[in-house]
Amino acid sequence: MKETRENAGIFTFALAGNPNVGKSTVFNELTGLKQHTGNWAGKTVGTAEGTCRYVKGKMIAVDLPGTYSLIPRSPEEEVTRDYIAFEAPDAVLAVCDAGCLERNLILVLQILEITPKTAVCVNLVDEADRRGISVDTEKLSALLGIPVLKTSALHGRGVGGIPAAVKTAASLTKAYAVTYPECIEKAVINLSPLAGEAGKSKGPSFVRWLCVKGLEYDEKLMIKLSKAGMITPEFLFYARRERERIDAELGKQTTLEETVAEAYAAAAEKIAGSCVSSCEGSADRRDRAIDRVLTGKFTGTAVMIGLLAVLFWITLVGANKISDLLMSGADALGGLLRRATDLAGAPEWFCRLLCDGVYRILAWVVCVMLPPMAIFFPLFTLLEDIGYLPRVAFNTDGIFRHCGACGKQALTTCMGFGCNAVGVTGCRIIDSPRERMIAMLTNSFIPCNGKYATLAALLSIFAVPIGGSVLTAALLTALILLGFAMSLAASKLLSVTFLKGKTSSFALELPPFRRPRICRTLIRSVIDRTLAVLGRAVITAAPAGAVIWLLCNIPVGDGTLYSLCTNVLDPAAALIGMDGVILFAFIAGIPANEIVLPLIVTGYAASDSVIGYSNLSQLGDILLSSGWSVTTAICTVLFMLMHWPCATTLLTVKKETGSFKYAAAAFALPLTFGVIICFFTNTVMLILK
Amino acid sequence: MDGEEKQMNLEKIGVGKSARVADVKAEESMLKRYYDIGLLPGTKIDCVMQKGKNGMRAYRIRGAVIAIRLNDIRGITVFAEGCV
Numbered sequence: 001m002k003e004t005r006e007n008a009g010i011f012t013f014a015l016a017g018n019p020n021v022g023k024s025t026v027f028n029e030l031t032g033l034k035q036h037t038g039n040w041a042g043k044t045v046g047t048a049e050g051t052c053r054y055v056k057g058k059m060i061a062v063d064l065p066g067t068y069s070l071i072p073r074s075p076e077e078e079v080t081r082d083y084i085a086f087e088a089p090d091a092v093l094a095v096c097d098a099g100c101l102e103r104n105l106i107l108v109l110q111i112l113e114i115t116p117k118t119a120v121c122v123n124l125v126d127e128a129d130r131r132g133i134s135v136d137t138e139k140l141s142a143l144l145g146i147p148v149l150k151t152s153a154l155h156g157r158g159v160g161g162i163p164a165a166v167k168t169a170a171s172l173t174k175a176y177a178v179t180y181p182e183c184i185e186k187a188v189i190n191l192s193p194l195a196g197e198a199g200k201s202k203g204p205s206f207v208r209w210l211c212v213k214g215l216e217y218d219e220k221l222m223i224k225l226s227k228a229g230m231i232t233p234e235f236l237f238y239a240r241r242e243r244e245r246i247d248a249e250l251g252k253q254t255t256l257e258e259t260v261a262e263a264y265a266a267a268a269e270k271i272a273g274s275c276v277s278s279c280e281g282s283a284d285r286r287d288r289a290i291d292r293v294l295t296g297k298f299t300g301t302a303v304m305i306g307l308l309a310v311l312f313w314i315t316l317v318g319a320n321k322i323s324d325l326l327m328s329g330a331d332a333l334g335g336l337l338r339r340a341t342d343l344a345g346a347p348e349w350f351c352r353l354l355c356d357g358v359y360r361i362l363a364w365v366v367c368v369m370l371p372p373m374a375i376f377f378p379l380f381t382l383l384e385d386i387g388y389l390p391r392v393a394f395n396t397d398g399i400f401r402h403c404g405a406c407g408k409q410a411l412t413t414c415m416g417f418g419c420n421a422v423g424v425t426g427c428r429i430i431d432s433p434r435e436r437m438i439a440m441l442t443n444s445f446i447p448c449n450g451k452y453a454t455l456a457a458l459l460s461i462f463a464v465p466i467g468g469s470v471l472t473a474a475l476l477t478a479l480i481l482l483g484f485a486m487s488l489a490a491s492k493l494l495s496v497t498f499l500k501g502k503t504s505s506f507a508l509e510l511p512p513f514r515r516p517r518i519c520r521t522l523i524r525s526v527i528d529r530t531l532a533v534l535g536r537a538v539i540t541a542a543p544a545g546a547v548i549w550l551l552c553n554i555p556v557g558d559g560t561l562y563s564l565c566t567n568v569l570d571p572a573a574a575l576i577g578m579d580g581v582i583l584f585a586f587i588a589g590i591p592a593n594e595i596v597l598p599l600i601v602t603g604y605a606a607s608d609s610v611i612g613y614s615n616l617s618q619l620g621d622i623l624l625s626s627g628w629s630v631t632t633a634i635c636t637v638l639f640m641l642m643h644w645p646c647a648t649t650l651l652t653v654k655k656e657t658g659s660f661k662y663a664a665a666a667f668a669l670p671l672t673f674g675v676i677i678c679f680f681t682n683t684v685m686l687i688l689k
Numbered sequence: 690m691d692g693e694e695k696q697m698n699l700e701k702i703g704v705g706k707s708a709r710v711a712d713v714k715a716e717e718s719m720l721k722r723y724y725d726i727g728l729l730p731g732t733k734i735d736c737v738m739q740k741g742k743n744g745m746r747a748y749r750i751r752g753a754v755i756a757i758r759l760n761d762i763r764g765i766t767v768f769a770e771g772c773v
Contacts, residue, residue, distance in 0.1 A: 068725035073718055100752040103727055254730075258713075261724035268727070269751075291738055300740075394738070394756050397745045401758065407745065431718060505719035505761040507726060510738075510747055510754040 011059040013166045014087075016080055016111060017095035018104050019066030020511050022123045024048075025153040026095055027063040030162060052163065059163060062089065070110040071216070074431045084114050086228060088202075091166040092118045098128035098135050098150070099512060102272035106264045109178050112144070113209040115202075116175035119147040119165040126152040127514060131283035133276060140275040145175045154517060177205060178267045180212070181259055183249045187215055187242035194238055199230035214239030215246065215256055287512055291391065300395045307388075308480060311379050312456075313473035319371035320460050320469075324615040326371065330363035349553070357549025358542050360605070364598030365541045368619065372456040373449045378525040380417060385516035389414050393508055403488050404495025404503055406435035413439075413487065416446035420649040423448075424656060424666075432504035438491050440653055441666050444645035445487035445673070447480065450593030454640050455479060457597055461620040462633050483641050486673055494669075540591040541598060548588070548602050562603070576675055577635030577682030579627070586639065590647050596640065631685040635678045642674030699734075699765040700746070707735045707770045714764030723765075727751045734767065 017023045027033065031050030048063040064083055065076040072078040084092055094111050096104035101122065111118055122135050141148035147165040151158030179185070191211040192204075199210050210231055213221060217239060225231045246256055293299050337359055341351040383389065389411055397407035408430050416423030423443040430436040447455060456476060463472040495501070551562035559567070566580030573583040581603040589596035601619060604626040623633075644650070644667045654663040702708045710732045713723050728734070728750050737754055738747035747756040 068722075071721060071725070073721050073725075103751040103753050106725070106727055257721070257724065258729065261727075262729050262731075265727045265729050265732070265751075288737060295738060295740060297741065390756075394740060394745055394747065397756075397758065398740065398743065407756075407758065503760075505715065505722070505758060507719075507722050507761075508745070508756040510756055512754075 011091075011167070011170070012062065012089045013059065013091040013093055013170075014062045014064050014083055014089040015093050015095055016064050016084065016107070017066060018068055018097065018100075018107055020509065021066070021095050021097040021100075021104065022153050023066060023095045024063060026093075026121060026123060026151065026159060026162070027061055029153050029156055029159040030061050059166070061093075067107065069107060070114065071218075074428070076428050081114075082224070084111060086224070088115075090117065091170040093121055093162060093166055093169075094118055095121045095123050098122045098125045099131055099133050101135055101276050102268050105268035105272055108144070109176070109264050109267055112146070112175045113177065113205060113212070116146065116172045116205055117170050118172070118175065119149070119162075119169040120144065121149055121151050121158075121162060121165075123151050123153055125150045126155060126157075127512070131512065132279040132281065134278075136275045136277070140271070143176060143271050143275065146172060173203060174205070176267075176271075177208065178263050180263045183246050184212070184215065184256070184259065184263075187211065187239075187246060190242060191215075191235060191239060194232055194235035196225075196229045196232050196235070198228055199225070202230075210235075211239075212260060215243050216260070217243060283512075290513060291510070294388070294391045295394055300391075304392060304395060305477060305481070307383070309473050309477040311376060312476045312480075313469060314379065315372050315376040315456060316460055316464065316473055316476070317469050318375045319456060320464065320616060322371040322374075323367055323457075323460075326367040327363075327615055330367050334359055334363060352553075353546060353549050356605075357545045357602070359545075361541045361545030361548070361595065361598045361602050362538065364601055365594055368457045368597060368616070369450070369453040369594045372453040374526050376452065376456075377418060377449060378522045381521050381525045382516050382518065384414075385514060385521055387511045387513045390508060390510050394510060397508075399488060400491070401503060403492040404435075404499075404501075405438050405488075405491045406430045406432060406504065406506055407508060408506060409435070409439040409442075409491070412443060413446050413484070416443045416448060417452070418449060420444045420446070420448045420645050421652040424649060424652045427656070431506065432501075434495075434499050434501040435504060437657065437662065438494050438499055440656060441494060441662065441669055442487040442490045444649060444666065444670050445483050445490060445642060447483055447641055448593065448646070448649075450596075450646065451640055452480075454593060454597045455637060457616075458633065458637055458640070461616055461623070465617070465620075479637065479641060486642060486670075490669055490673065498665075541595045544588055544591070544595055544599060545602060548599060552603075566603070575682065576639065576678035577631045577685065578639065578678070579632070581626070582632070582636055582639075586643055590644065592648075593640075593646050600636075631682055634685070635682055638681060639674050639678050642670045642677065644668075644671050695769070696766045697769060699762045699767050700759060702734075702736045702767060702769060704736050704739050707733065708767035709733055709770055711766045711768055715761065719761055726753065726755055728755075728765075733770070 015023050015027055027048065027050065030052040033048065033050040050061050050063070052059050052061045062083070064080040067077040067080045069077070070081040070084070072081050083089070092111055092115060094108045096108065108118070108120055120140065122137055122140070125135070128134065135150070137148045137150050147168045149158055149161045149165050151162070153159055180188070188208055188211040191214055192207050195207045195210050199207055210225065213225070214231065214235060222231070222236060226233075226236070243256065250256065250259060294303055334355060338351065338355045341354060346354075392414065393407055393410035396410045400407050400409050411429065412423050412426045415426040420443050423446070424440045427436045427439040427443070430439055459472050459476055463475055467475070548562065551565065552560050554561040556564050566584050569580035569583045573579050582600055585596050585599035585603060588599055601622055604622055650663050650667060653666040654660060657663070696711050699708065699710075710728065710730050712730060713720065713728060715723060723729070732750065735749040736746060737749050738756070739745075743759055745756045745758055746762060747754050
């Protein structure tokens with residue numbers, strides 16, 4: 001968040017706004033960056049910074065986390081308030097949802113109290129139009145005394161006017177100010193002269209804000225303001241005296257906080273009332289009709305599971321074809337590489353290290369792991385864009401409540417589908433520390449894209465030839481539901497043991513359904529994810545492949561270093577229905593789950609001479625000829641679903657909680673479940689035999 | 690507003706019904722949340738969805754649809770206003 005040296009002196013503006021008003025989309029349009037966006041509250045966590053080029057040069061845009069108000073209840077909202085109040089950007093761009101202007105204005109009015117150097121961007125006007133809502137931005141601009149512009153960032157409309165608007169805003173010294181009831185206004189007059197010099201230098205509206213904050217007396221903020229020299233000790237003393245006077249005057253019927261909130265709401269209502277014309281009806285009725293199906297007593301669950309199953313089926317069918325295609329290509333390329341290294345006259349061991357170690361594992365990652373990810377995640381992103389995820393949270397809240405968890409955990413769980421590390425960071429949307437911890441520790445029960453792709457690939461190999469793709473998709477759905485059920489069981493377990501406590505309250509916004517931009521979403525997420533996955537694959541898989549090959553080719557006694565390792569692991573692995581090679585791959589796969597299956601195959605294949613690979617069933621043959629039984633396959637799948645999260649996720653838990661203890665818990669919790677379940681499965685299978 | 694109007698708990702307002710908030714009581718963090726979204730005495734509020742008997746309720750408040758747990762709305766009293 002600190003300005004870097006090279007950026008010092010460059011015009012900087014911050015984007016603030018309610019959650020889910022398309023702030024990140026505006027930011028992406030402005031900067032050309034690719035912040036992930038989605039139609040639900042709390043998508044952006046932490047700040048992002050990007051350079052925005054326009055005709056007269058460049059400026060820096062800072063995307064702040066979405067917040068409903070500048071009176072923070074969570075660390076996220078504190079980030080936004082503190083940035084605006086203390087980092088003093090040259091201007092603030094308040095992004096609003098045209099379809100919900102009144103509520104959005106509450107935040108705008110609070111921003112204006114801190115700084116009049118603000119421009120308002122009324123976003124999502126297309127969507128509001130369709131809903132029969134139109135905003136008179138000229139009138140709004142006149143009432144607020146600041147630049148206001150209309151945008152539809154998703155379609156790139158109106159965003160071009162933002163640089164000029166924030167430049168104009170930067171020179172403003174005065175804007176609309178909320179009027180409080182008499183007793184508070186009196187306190188503002190009394191306290192104003194006592195503000196610190198650093199506060200006074202920011203102008204009268206800022207001093208007014210300081211006074212109201214002084215009356216609210218948020219200890220943490222008071223310390224920050226004192227340190228910044230914005231308030232004086234006398235100010236603090238008299239602020240408390242004034243507060244006592246106001247409390248006495250207001251009596252028991254209401255509180256200062258409520259009175260202040262009412263002042264914002266009343267002003268917002270008045271302004272919105274004169275700028276917004278609405279003949280909403282049909283669009284709203286349509287949304288409610290869709291909601292009745294998506295959240296209905298039986299239809300809600302049916303749609304949820306049905307959608308997952310259909311997504312999985314599309315993924316399995318599509319990925320199989322692409323995998324086979326890629327594999328024949330990779331096989332040919334591998335032959336070329338081998339001939340090229342031979343021609344170059346490289347030593348034999350180096351050729352083999354490169355071709356059998358590094359290249360082969362890279363090829364596995366790309367051919368087997370990439371296709372399911374490249375198909376599933378764009379589709380999942382579409383669901384996110386439409387606004388389906390908050391409905392899932394609405395549907396599943398009852399279960400989470402019974403498990404002593406926050407209903408928003410459904411959202412972080414869904415994020416875990418993409419990446420557990422992202423899911424863990426996303427837990428910041430949960431206010432209660434206890435419930436946030438539960439959500440973080442249980443996130444990795446949901447297979448991230450690496451695990452998911454492994455599961456999809458293993459099921460493709462073993463289940464599709466027997467049961468066809470429909471049955472396999474059903475199996476995969478059942479598996480994911482098992483992961484979900486286990487995450488709930490673990491949540492319940494934590495909430496009655498180590499993380500005991502009262503369930504806290506929260507409000508979940510259900511945004512209107514948005515028409516997604518299908519092509520754009522598909523292309524973007526395929527390209528972004530493809531590149532990201534390829535990058536990660538090269539970084540983690542290549543050295544892992546080299547190491548495995550070396551281990552396999554360093555003789556120790558009768559065997560190799562590799563067989564020594566796997567032999568050591570064999571007895572333990574046998575208990576949970578696997579073998580040393582598999583367990584070794586899981587351990588070596590800590591950097592990224594994508595490489596576990598390729599490591600297993602490489603492990604088996606490296607001890608053999610070259611094996612051709614031109615389709616998925618040959619991959620299955622390698623596994624079968626290496627002694628895999630039904631039990632091995634089931635246990636590997638279950639262990640893939642429940643073992644430790646990847647290193648990135650563990651580091652994220654450490655970062656988010658500031659404690660190794662919790663990172664260790666995030667490691668041990670799914671592992672314990674996985675070991676118990678695999679041990680049980682293995683034992684049952686042995687008895688059945 | 691008519692002082693004679695009958696106050697009742699928000700949970701009594703079923704789907705499709707509308708009400709005006711009379712009083713908002715909640716534990717501190719939730720109270721602040723209510724203030725943020727503009728749920729205050731005098732605010733008009735429509736019940737738009739309900740998940741089962743004890744599940745979440747969703748209300749239209751100042752143009753936004755907000756879902757809240759049944760437990761959390763127990764402190765909110767309203768004046769019923771009939772259908773939306």
